[in-house]
Amino acid sequence: QIAVNVVNQSGASSKEIGDIDVYLNKSILYTIEAKDKNYAPQDVQHAVKKAIDSGCNRLMFVTGPRANLIQTSQTYKDLINDASKKGVYLAFFTYIDFTKMILSLIPPKTLEEFFKVLINVSKESRLRTDTLEYFYSVAQNNDIIEKQD
Known part of the structure; x- marks a missing residue:
């Protein structure tokens, strides 16, 4: 089951984890956070925390053409390592790479x-x-x- 949540809302539903939540046998399998505007490490860390709080250990962070990591000296690798230390497998994809990956799996x-x-x-x-x-x-x-x- 896939739950596509309304974008740009403040997580109104207590069941909502990310922008897209994927379930297997009613248990969360992974969540996807989509950004198409500039974002800071705090945005990534917030998504990781929401995943942890929901018992989810896999998070895909998908960025659109207008999205850039700003206000940081941290790299994607740093953010991935920080999430890993918290028990979350974090992966970053551009929207193009994400689409290609999904098309190759369906x-x-x-x-x-x-x-x-x-x-x-x-x-x-x-x-x-x-x-x-x-x-x-x-x-x-x-x-x-x-x-x-």
């Missing part, structure tokens, strides 16, 4: 089917309009969907 589907799922999940998550427009632009430029005049 059963074969057409790109059109994948795009429909992506748009539905994006709408459920209430992603920003410019993010949805970007998805449509990429899909059109790669002949996944027909170009609109």
Whole structure:
């Protein structure tokens, strides 16, 4: 089971861990935190703490094109090591690498089917309009969907 939580809300649900929570047999398997704006180590540490508090030991931190780690001399490796010391396996992915990884793991589907799922999940998550427009632009430029005049 996958729970896609509404982005940019303050964790209103007590069951919510990250932006996307993945369960196996009703137990949390891993959580995904998505950022498309600048973030500091405290943002990563907060996501790690939420994972720990929820009994989750796997966290993927996925960054969009506008996201950068700022206000720190810490590296991704430092943040990963800090999380590991707390019992959490932390991995960082760009949105492109994350998408490629997920596509390599799911059963074969057409790109059109994948795009429909992506748009539905994006709408459920209430992603920003410019993010949805970007998805449509990429899909059109790669002949996944027909170009609109």
